[in-house]
Amino acid sequence: KAGVTQTPRYLIKTRGQQVTLSCSPISGHRSVSWYQQTPGQGLQFLFEYFSETQRNKGNFPGRFSGRQFSNSRSEMNVSTLELGDSALYLCASSFGQDQETQYFGPGTRLLVL
Amino acid sequence: GENVEQHPSTLSVQEGDSAVIKCTYSDSASNYFPWYKQELGKGPQLIIDIRSNVGEKKDQRIAVTLNKTAKHFSLHITETQPEDSAVYFCAASIQGGADGLTFGKGTHLIIQP
Numbered sequence: 493k494a495g496v497t498q499t500p501r502y503l504i505k506t507r508g509q510q511v512t513l514s515c516s517p518i519s520g521h522r523s524v525s526w527y528q529q530t531p532g533q534g535l536q537f538l539f540e541y542f543s544e545t546q547r548n549k550g551n552f553p554g555r556f557s558g559r560q561f562s563n564s565r566s567e568m569n570v571s572t573l574e575l576g577d578s579a580l581y582l583c584a585s586s587f588g589q590d591q592e593t594q595y596f597g598p599g600t601r602l603l604v605l
Numbered sequence: 606g607e608n609v610e611q612h613p614s615t616l617s618v619q620e621g622d623s624a625v626i627k628c629t630y631s632d633s634a635s636n637y638f639p640w641y642k643q644e645l646g647k648g649p650q651l652i653i654d655i656r657s658n659v660g661e662k663k664d665q666r667i668a669v670t671l672n673k674t675a676k677h678f679s680l681h682i683t684e685t686q687p688e689d690s691a692v693y694f695c696a697a698s699i700q701g702g703a704d705g706l707t708f709g710k711g712t713h714l715i716i717q718p
Contacts, residue, residue, distance in 0.1 A: 496648075525705050535649075535694065537705030548704060582648050593639065594706065596648035 494519065496585050496597030504603045510571040513600045517564050517585030524566040525594060526558060529580040538581075541566055542589040570602075578604045607632040609697050611709025619717050624685055626712045628695035629677040635697040638671060638678050639706070643692045652693075653680070656700075682714075690716045 497516045505511050517524050526538040537550035541560035558568040564585075570577055580601050584594035608631040618624045630638075636657035641649035655662045655669045655678065662669050666685075671678040682689055692713050696706040 527705070534710045535696075535706075535708040537707070540705055548702075550705065592700065593651060593654060595651060596641070598646075598648045 496583055496595055498581075498583050498597040498600050500600060501598065502601045502603075504605060505573050506605050507573055507575060509573050510569060511573060511602060512567055512569045513581055513583075513602075515566045515568075515583030515585075515597060517566070517583075518595055521585035521587050521595075522564050523586045523589055523592075524560055524564065525584045525586070526566070526568050527582040527584065527596075528552075529582055529599070530578075535582070538568065547589065573604045575604050578602060606704060607635055607697055607699075607707040609695060609707050609709045611695050611712060613712060614710065615713045615715070617715040617717055618685055620685055620687060622685055624682045624689070624714055626680045626693055626695070626714070627677060628679070628697075628709050629675075630697040630707075631676065632697070632699070633673075633676060634699050634702070637698045637700045638669070639696050640667075640669060640680050641694045641696065643694065643711075649694060685714075685716050687716050687718060690714060 499514045523542045525540040527535050529535045540548040544560045555571045560566045580599040582599045584596045586592045586594045611628045639654035642652045643649045666683045668681040692711045694711050695709045698706045
């Protein structure tokens, strides 16, 4: 089975812009979670989607949003980018909705200038 | 919310020796404890996980122990090899709960030849 894929792998944006990141889960997995990884804060939970519905949300501002499509693919969007949004954004998929074993993708490295 | 502390932040061991990484968690309701290995430029890779109804789990050279009373869990790697060099993260969550995985800050494991 192919693993979790994320596109793009690298992205450079400027402050004030918005960005959309994409995640394709492992085939058959219906749950997708997003995490932000920075050197200072480590890995932090953003949100989780299951069957096109956001089930859980971490402690991030409303500029961070996401959605999930009927094929389980997910996108996350960050609006009005700030320098502090520079991070590795990781997507993880799992089979069910109860945060079972999560498998991570390679991440999207976002640099905000 | 859950808080996970991980120690040490850096661990250097001789090839062939054992390595132990320890984590403590704060929420007694947490019942799922995975360990991830992250190599440079890659996403976290699940190496082993344990649920709260089990005290110990082993997979070849890797083992995890869980002490629910003390709220701590540990990763043990025996007969370390150069390819074990990476950053290791512990995490905790409540399966079916409202939050995603809460991660420790990571341990940089260095295997000295």
